[in-house]
Amino acid sequence: MxxxxxxxxxxxxxxxxxxxxxxxxxxxxxxxxxxxxxxxxxxxxxxxxxxxxxxxxxxxxxxxxxxxxxxxxxxxxxxxxxxxxxxxxxxxxxxxxxxxxxxxxxxxxxxxxxxxxxxxxxxxxxxxxxxxxxxxxxxxxxxxxxxxxxxxxxxxxxxxxxxxxxxxxxxxxxxxxxxxxxxxxxxxxxxxxxxxxxxxxxxxxxxGLEESYAVMIVTSCYNDVSDKLVNELGRGVTLLHGEGGYSGDPKKILYCVVTRLEIDKLKTTVLNVDDQAFVTIYQVNDIIGGRFKK
Structure with missing residues (x-):
């Protein structure tokens, strides 16, 4: 064999x-x-x-x-x-x-x-x-x-x-x-x-008792914001490719998951880099795989 x-x-x-x-x-x-x-x-x-x-x-x-x-x-x-x-x-x-x-x-x-x-x-x-x-x-x-x-x-x-x-x-x-x-x-x-x-x-x-939140960030400074989130929060970041619905301009969207205690720090981190960033935050019920639990 x-x-x-x-x-x-x-x-x-x-x-x-x-x-x-x-x-x-x-x-x-x-x-x-x-x-x-x-x-x-x-x-x-x-x-x-x-x-x-x-x-x-x-x-x-x-x-x-x-x-x-x-x-x-x-x-x-x-x-x-x-x-x-x-x-x-x-x-x-x-x-x-x-x-x-x-x-x-x-x-x-x-x-x-x-x-x-x-x-x-x-x-x-x-x-x-x-x-x-x-x-x-x-x-x-x-x-x-x-x-x-x-x-x-x-x-x-x-x-x-x-x-x-x-x-x-x-x-x-x-x-x-x-x-x-x-x-x-x-x-x-x-x-x-x-x-x-x-x-x-x-x-x-x-x-779970520890609430988790998914965050999507639309920013022109995506590289700087991504580096800050990885280095200061220790969270993995995924880069998504989007397009403006009105302008048709290409957009870069950052996606990551954080705990409830990290929400304020994330907001401060993002806005310090780009005060024009558009951030949406919503609760997630469960997470499987990835590096989040670690």
Missing amino acids: ENSEIDGLNNKKTVSGYRYLGYLRKYLLLFIGTIITAAGLELFLVPNNIIDGGVVGLSIMGSYLVKVPLGVFLIGLNIPFLYLGYRSIGKAFVAASVFSIISLSIWTAVFVPVREITGTPFLAAVFGGIITGFGVGIIIRNGGSLDGTEMVAIILDKKTVFSVGEIVMFINLFILSSAGLIFGWDNAMYSLVAYFVIAKTIDAVIQ
């Missing part, structure tokens, strides 16, 4: 190894996320009759009414949504979601005997919301889901004028209102607090 063929086989084995490790890491994080979510639900929210939105909220109410373990409802109510997701969204997403839902169902049963951490509803809503949101955020960030209503929202988004967020909000308002009829309106309001805390915590986990 020639050296080139041996190298090709070795490269394939390396790629397969990385892919296997990637799957292992993904499902390990999904597993950890379900443990954290189950702890938030069973140690804080469920004992105080506080619900989350979506299928989890419906499952908590169903479990309370018919005295069936929470995990049974989590699996049973999600089955039709998982079928829709399989047909419309993709196998990988559904596989990760099935694993997460089954794992959460098991861990909710494990945590039942441990109840409860606090009997104060407000504390339960806040701390339960933070813990639950942290766990759900890990699951979503790694390609899974616990909530079939999100799958419905993604499908309806393609067929209606409403966005995914608007559809999910409408469904959850209905679910949280139902909690008032079952648990009382005080608990429904605590559930609304928990839902808000969960949503904000999920955003923090998915987007």
Whole structure:
């Protein structure tokens, strides 16, 4: 066998190894996320009759009414949504979601005997919301889901004028209102607090605590500005070629990504070199590859 063929086989084995490790890491994080979510639900929210939105909220109410373990409802109510997701969204997403839902169902049963951490509803809503949101955020960030209503929202988004967020909000308002009829309106309001805390915590986990911003700079002094950004901020800069929409003159555009703490320094650096520079700054949710994280 020639050296080139041996190298090709070795490269394939390396790629397969990385892919296997990637799957292992993904499902390990999904597993950890379900443990954290189950702890938030069973140690804080469920004992105080506080619900989350979506299928989890419906499952908590169903479990309370018919005295069936929470995990049974989590699996049973999600089955039709998982079928829709399989047909419309993709196998990988559904596989990760099935694993997460089954794992959460098991861990909710494990945590039942441990109840409860606090009997104060407000504390339960806040701390339960933070813990639950942290766990759900890990699951979503790694390609899974616990909530079939999100799958419905993604499908309806393609067929209606409403966005995914608007559809999910409408469904959850209905679910949280139902909690008032079952648990009382005080608990429904605590559930609304928990839902808000969960949503904000999920955003923090998915987007990261350290906010990042993409910056585009249109300047005639692009070489000097680029050197300053590289040397003073330590950030990589990409040079884009553009054209003035009115004048038709060629333009050079600098593109880079900085953290929230570097925004003011970037503005000062750019304007000190070219006070006529045109700078646009917008937040980015995630960054993959490159030198930014380093």
